[in-house]
Amino acid sequence: MRILLGVPGGIAAYKALEFARLAVKAGHSVRVIQTPASLRFVGRASFAAITGAPVLASEFEDDPSKGSWPGEEPGLHSPISHLALIERADVYVVAPATANTLARLASGSAEDLVTTSALAAQCKVILAPAMNGLMWDNEATQANVKTLRAREFEVLDPGAGQLASHGEEGTGRLVEPHEILFAAEASAAGAEKALAGLRVLVTAGGTREPIDRVRYIGNRSSGKMGVEIARAAKQAGADVTLLAANVAIEIPSGVTLIRVETAQELENAASSAFGQCDVLVMTAAVADFRPVGVPSGKIDKSQGTPSLDLEPVRDILRGLAAERAPGQTLVGFAAEFGNGVDRAEAKRASKGVDLMVYNDISNTEIGFDSELNEVTLLTAEGRTAVEKQTKQAVAGRIIQAIAELRAS
Numbered sequence: 001m002r003i004l005l006g007v008p009g010g011i012a013a014y015k016a017l018e019f020a021r022l023a024v025k026a027g028h029s030v031r032v033i034q035t036p037a038s039l040r041f042v043g044r045a046s047f048a049a050i051t052g053a054p055v056l057a058s059e060f061e062d063d064p065s066k067g068s069w070p071g072e073e074p075g076l077h078s079p080i081s082h083l084a085l086i087e088r089a090d091v092y093v094v095a096p097a098t099a100n101t102l103a104r105l106a107s108g109s110a111e112d113l114v115t116t117s118a119l120a121a122q123c124k125v126i127l128a129p130a131m132n133g134l135m136w137d138n139e140a141t142q143a144n145v146k147t148l149r150a151r152e153f154e155v156l157d158p159g160a161g162q163l164a165s166h167g168e169e170g171t172g173r174l175v176e177p178h179e180i181l182f183a184a185e186a187s188a189a190g191a192e193k194a195l196a197g198l199r200v201l202v203t204a205g206g207t208r209e210p211i212d213r214v215r216y217i218g219n220r221s222s223g224k225m226g227v228e229i230a231r232a233a234k235q236a237g238a239d240v241t242l243l244a245a246n247v248a249i250e251i252p253s254g255v256t257l258i259r260v261e262t263a264q265e266l267e268n269a270a271s272s273a274f275g276q277c278d279v280l281v282m283t284a285a286v287a288d289f290r291p292v293g294v295p296s297g298k299i300d301k302s303q304g305t306p307s308l309d310l311e312p313v314r315d316i317l318r319g320l321a322a323e324r325a326p327g328q329t330l331v332g333f334a335a336e337f338g339n340g341v342d343r344a345e346a347k348r349a350s351k352g353v354d355l356m357v358y359n360d361i362s363n364t365e366i367g368f369d370s371e372l373n374e375v376t377l378l379t380a381e382g383r384t385a386v387e388k389q390t391k392q393a394v395a396g397r398i399i400q401a402i403a404e405l406r407a408s
């Protein structure tokens with residue numbers, strides 16, 4: 001695959017070197033264009049050495065390779081350099097996409113090679129943002145991201161954690177180079193999409209069961225894992241419906257969203273959509289019990305401590321698995337406390353699902369409020385450990401596993 005890498009001027013530009021290295025190592029042909037500002041952070045000699053091709057940093061430079069890609073014979077005449085590379089790229093990756101770059105791309109500016117190439121791109125453009133957390137959160141940046149996503153730019157979510165400014169934490173870190181490569185490989189124009197033409201139903205978040213009109217029994221699931229699975233399925237070419245139970249995070253564009261609150265609402269929505277789906281991924285944390293006889297008003301505490309009568313909630317996944325049609329693939333999640341891989345495997349078999357994704361929620365580095373996850377994929381064929389990485393990357397691995405299950 002021909003990957004054009006545009007490098008704007010940001011501290012994380014050094015990570016673009018690692019991205020180029022991984023892409024070349026994976027067998028891709030990489031050309032690099034830089035903004036003049038980025039040359040202050042990383043010299044072009046480093047990119048040239050890694051890619052084995054000259055690096056351009058201005059529209060007025062001649063390309064010694066005459067628009068060719070590594071492994072190709074140079075052309076006979078000099079092309080108009082600012083268009084030649086993007087014209088034949090399979091994917092264009094801009095990393096680190098600084099706040100300024102996002103603003104310039106959103107406004108359609110063409111003042112350097114990196115922005116001009118984005119404007120002329122016929123292939124997928126992937127932007128990997130990196131900036132200070134306050135700049136990322138700023139309304140102007142968020143509006144630019146929204147504009148770019150609406151125009152089919154793929155804007156990767158920046159990671160959270162320590163930022164370049166001394167002692168600062170927040171959202172704005174460049175996602176890891178291997179994840180950018182994953183996104184590039186997944187969305188390259190013409191590439192075989194792993195779930196093309198399939199209808200995927202994903203549930204995410206955690207249900208809330210009312211105690212009275214203002215209080216509820218809930219759980220800590222944020223919905224992040226399910227949202228990332230919906231995003232990855234969409235990127236893999238699927239038609240995706242997301243049943244979101246109390247999810248407060250942004251939903252990927254192009255995904256059909258149905259919001260629910262209670263387990264009953266989730267069950268109703270899942271039951272009516274299940275018949276039309278090829279794949280069900282049940283990440284939602286569903287209440288196991290719900291209060292019965294819920295008062296129509298608010299429980300008055302002056303009346304003393306109330307006691308709650310609970311009734312069990314039907315297992316939605318088990319119910320749907322029992323009525324599955326041939327060709328449907330079902331995926332469940334088992335969040336277990338402590339080493340529960342055997343319990344998760346038993347759940348896979350008893351609920352009748354094809355893939356159970358197990359994680360250990362006693363590990364505070366992963367799971368509920370974390371950007372990271374570490375899981376084991378359990379199928380009838382065996383167990384596959386997926387090392388600790390972002391939920392976005394884990395979602396990619398799960399989608400890959402689903403594609404493999406369907407292929408076998």
Ligand code: CTP
Nearest residue numbers: 282283284286313314315316317332333334335
């Ligand atoms: N699930 C479901 N309906 C429920 C409970 C769980 O569909 N009422 C699904 C979850 O979405 C998940 C899987 O079943 O995909 C495993 O959930 P888990 O809560 O671990 O299963 P339980 O059978 O409820 O096990 P436990 O007794 O450990 O809570």
